[in-house]
Amino acid sequence: MAAEPKPATLSADEVRRLTELVADERRVPTAPAGTRTPGIEDFCRDAAVLLGADAVIRDAEALDKASTDWAHMSPILAARLPAGRAEVVLRPSRHELVPAVVALAHRLRIPVTPRGKGTGNYGQAIPLRGGAVLDLTGCDRVLDAGDGWIRAEAGAKMSDLEAHARSLGQELWMFPSTFGTTLGGFLAGGNGGTGSLSNGTNGDGFVRELTVVPCTAEAEPFTVRNEAALPYIHAYGTTGIIATATVSLQRARAWTGLFAAFDAWESATAALAALVRLEPAPRLVSMDEPGLVRTFAPDPALDPDALSLRSIVEERAEPEARALVERHGGRVLETRPAPRGPALISSLSFNHPTYHLMKAEQGWFHLEISGDVLLGDPSAVKAVYPDTVLHLEGMRAGPVGMLMARYEDPDTVYRGIEALNALGVGVHDVHQWYVDRRVDLVRATARTTDPLGLINPGHLLSA
Numbered sequence: 001m002a003a004e005p006k007p008a009t010l011s012a013d014e015v016r017r018l019t020e021l022v023a024d025e026r027r028v029p030t031a032p033a034g035t036r037t038p039g040i041e042d043f044c045r046d047a048a049v050l051l052g053a054d055a056v057i058r059d060a061e062a063l064d065k066a067s068t069d070w071a072h073m074s075p076i077l078a079a080r081l082p083a084g085r086a087e088v089v090l091r092p093s094r095h096e097l098v099p100a101v102v103a104l105a106h107r108l109r110i111p112v113t114p115r116g117k118g119t120g121n122y123g124q125a126i127p128l129r130g131g132a133v134l135d136l137t138g139c140d141r142v143l144d145a146g147d148g149w150i151r152a153e154a155g156a157k158m159s160d161l162e163a164h165a166r167s168l169g170q171e172l173w174m175f176p177s178t179f180g181t182t183l184g185g186f187l188a189g190g191n192g193g194t195g196s197l198s199n200g201t202n203g204d205g206f207v208r209e210l211t212v213v214p215c216t217a218e219a220e221p222f223t224v225r226n227e228a229a230l231p232y233i234h235a236y237g238t239t240g241i242i243a244t245a246t247v248s249l250q251r252a253r254a255w256t257g258l259f260a261a262f263d264a265w266e267s268a269t270a271a272l273a274a275l276v277r278l279e280p281a282p283r284l285v286s287m288d289e290p291g292l293v294r295t296f297a298p299d300p301a302l303d304p305d306a307l308s309l310r311s312i313v314e315e316r317a318e319p320e321a322r323a324l325v326e327r328h329g330g331r332v333l334e335t336r337p338a339p340r341g342p343a344l345i346s347s348l349s350f351n352h353p354t355y356h357l358m359k360a361e362q363g364w365f366h367l368e369i370s371g372d373v374l375l376g377d378p379s380a381v382k383a384v385y386p387d388t389v390l391h392l393e394g395m396r397a398g399p400v401g402m403l404m405a406r407y408e409d410p411d412t413v414y415r416g417i418e419a420l421n422a423l424g425v426g427v428h429d430v431h432q433w434y435v436d437r438r439v440d441l442v443r444a445t446a447r448t449t450d451p452l453g454l455i456n457p458g459h460l461l462s463a
Contacts, residue, residue, distance in 0.1 A: 037131050039108040040087050046108075047090055047132075050100050055138075057089040066115060066133040071123040073351075073358055075365050075407045076431035084128040084458075086113070095139045095153045095211070095243040102241060103219035105132060105454060112215065113456045114237040116155060116185025119178045121351060123433035124189040124236045128458030134241065136184055143244065145170075149208050151246040154184025161247075170249040173199045173206050177350040179343075184242040187233055191437075194312065194346045197395055198281040202247075203233045203437075209246035212239070214449035231445035234437045238460040240449040253314050255283060257341025259301035259333045260309040260325045268307040269375040269392065269399075271328035275311050276394035278321060283312040283342070285394030286349045292389055292404075295356040296348060301334040301341075311394075312342045353391040354402050365407040367417070370400040370426035380423055384416045435460045 037043075048056045057063075066086045071077040092098055105112045111131030118125060127133055139153040142164045150165055150172075158175040161183060165171050174195030176186050187210075192201045199206065207229045213221050221243055224232065231239050262268035268287055275285045287309045294304040302308055309330060313321045315337070322332050335341070348356075354366045374381065374392060382388040385405030392401040403420075407413075410431075417427045428436075435442050439461075446453075446460060453460075 035085075035130055037087060037110055037129075039110060040131070043104060043108045043110045043132065044088050046104055047088070047101055050104065051090060051092055051097055055091045055093065057091065058087075062089050063087070065118070066135065067127055069118045069123060069125060070121045070355075071126070071433070073121050073354060073366070074431045076410050076413065077123055077433065081123050081126060081433075083123075084126060084130050086127045086133040087130050089133045089135050091135045091138045093138045094141070095136075098134070098136075098139070098213050098241060098243050099219040099221055101134065102213050102215050103217065106215050106217055106219060106452065109452065109454065111454050111457050112241075114154075114184070114188070114241045116182030116189075117157075117180060119181055119185070120189045122430055124459065125185075125456070126433065127456075128433075131454075136241075137182060139243070140182075145249070148249050149246050150249055151209070151244060152183050153244050154182060154242045156183045157181070158183060158186060165249050166252055168249075169252050171252045173248045173250060174202065175346075177346060177348075177352050179346065183245050183247070187245055187247075188235060188237050188242055191234055193350060194284045194342075197276060197284060197393075199248075200397070203230055206248050207233060207245060208248060210242055211244040212449070213241040213243050215240070215452065215455045216449070230438060231441050234435070235442045235445075236435055236459045237456045238435060238450065239442055239445045239455075241455065253280070254316075255312050255338045255342045256315050256318055257301075257334075257336045257338075257345045258311045258313055258318060258321050258325070259336065259341075259345075260311075260330045261303040261306035261333055262309060262328075262330045263306060264329070265307065265378050266376065267329040268309050271309055271325055271330055272392060272394045272399070273375055274324050274328065275309075275313075275321060276396055278313065278317060278324065280314050280317055281396075282314075282317075282321070282394075284345055284349055285309070285311045286345065287392040287394075287401075288348070288353055289389045289391075292353045292357055292391060295353070295360040299344070301336060301344075303333060306331075310345045310348065312345050350393060351402060354404055357389070357404055363407055364404050365413060366402050366404045366430065367413075367420075368400065368428040368430055369403045369420065370398060370428075371424050372398055373424040374399050374401065381420065381425060384419045384423075385412075433459060 063086045066089045111129045113127040114134045115125040136155040139155040142152045144151045159179045176193035209225045293308045388405040
């Protein structure tokens with residue numbers, strides 16, 4: 001459930017236009033349940049030869065699971081998804097098996113949707129046109145590591161990468177709030193998380209190298225490095241299937257979790273802004289209103305009647321962080337060492353407060369937001385939608401966060417986006433399933449790497 005640390009700003013008219021394109025079946029045809037892709041039986045038979053019969057799964061429960069994600073967190077998407085259903089799930093056990101399967105799909109014209117653990121929130125890996133879901137969670141080996149880097153298969157969990165890096169005295173630059181997310185899923189569908197405060201998104205140097213499998217006749221894997229990897233990051237697999245990835249490590253540090261409470265928004269956000277500038281830099285700084293804190297599991301470090309400010313700081317910086325909180329009128333409730341303290345703070349970051357709120361009560365929607373205006377008086381922002389509650393993340397590029405409010409209808413959401421923009425709030429609309437980062441670059445790349453448009457079709461809109 002990783003969120004975008006630097007949300008893009010779209011006008012309400014742009015949001016409506018793009019949403020209409022997605023909903024227009026003439027532009028984005030979907031495959032209703034019961035639709036059979038021509039050649040699917042031949043594909044399944046030949047895939048069983050390549051992968052083994054146990055790796056070709058067609059039971060109804062597996063197909064249903066592979067055709068959904070956490071898009072039900074959006075009431076707008078929940079009304080339209082699932083929009084297609086997998087006809088087969090393929091589970092290769094190592095990345096070397098992927099090219100032959102993709103070449104087979106190209107030959108028989110079978111849509112292929114790559115997928116990790118399915119923790120995305122916006123339908124990124126839902127097979128809109130049926131065909132095969134390529135479940136890469138079995139390709140989970142950590143392959144190699146060195147000074148400043150680690151290489152793994154796409155299905156390796158971020159938690160396993162962090163553990164391996166720690167055994168070498170290093171740590172990941174960043175990892176998503178859903179710590180068990182797969183590496184390939186995070187790179188193809190996520191953007192940032194714990195560590196993004198100072199390191200930015202996964203498109204800001206985190207990726208050293210990718211091995212990509214194109215959907216072409218030969219499906220010959222190729223390697224891209226550094227900036228050349230950008231067309232494959234947050235592209236939902238539409239430019240090729242990430243088979244392995246090499247990402248950045250840094251020296252391991254001793255972290256602790258600092259939990260504080262505030263009575264006023266202005267003083268709490270002033271402390272958040274100051275913590276972000278602390279040296280050495282924190283790994284994460286998050287803040288929630290009491291209405292959100294009350295949906296979390298009870299914990300002495302979380303006051304349900306106060307604003308909660310939480311930070312993962314280096315142990316040596318803890319006294320300065322504590323003094324900073326107290327200087328801004330806050331109360332330090334607890335400092336909790338690793339792993340428990342930082343793990344709890346990470347698990348309550350980015351989109352996870354949205355999850356807790358929606359689990360506690362139905363009828364909410366959310367938007368990703370950004371802008372320095374969030375650090376001041378929040379009354380104008382909160383007046384846009386009924387019963388608005390806010391979650392913030394501190395970033396050196398400026399605060400980002402989640403706005404949650406009572407859901408009425410899509411038009412009210414889109415009118416509100418326009419009103420927020422007028423207040424200086426950047427908004428990333430989360431109620432859609434199409435690629436919306438570096439779109440021109442992704443389109444240009446896909447013309448070569450997926451000329452037939454078979455990889456995760458329907459998620460990359462034509463110009």
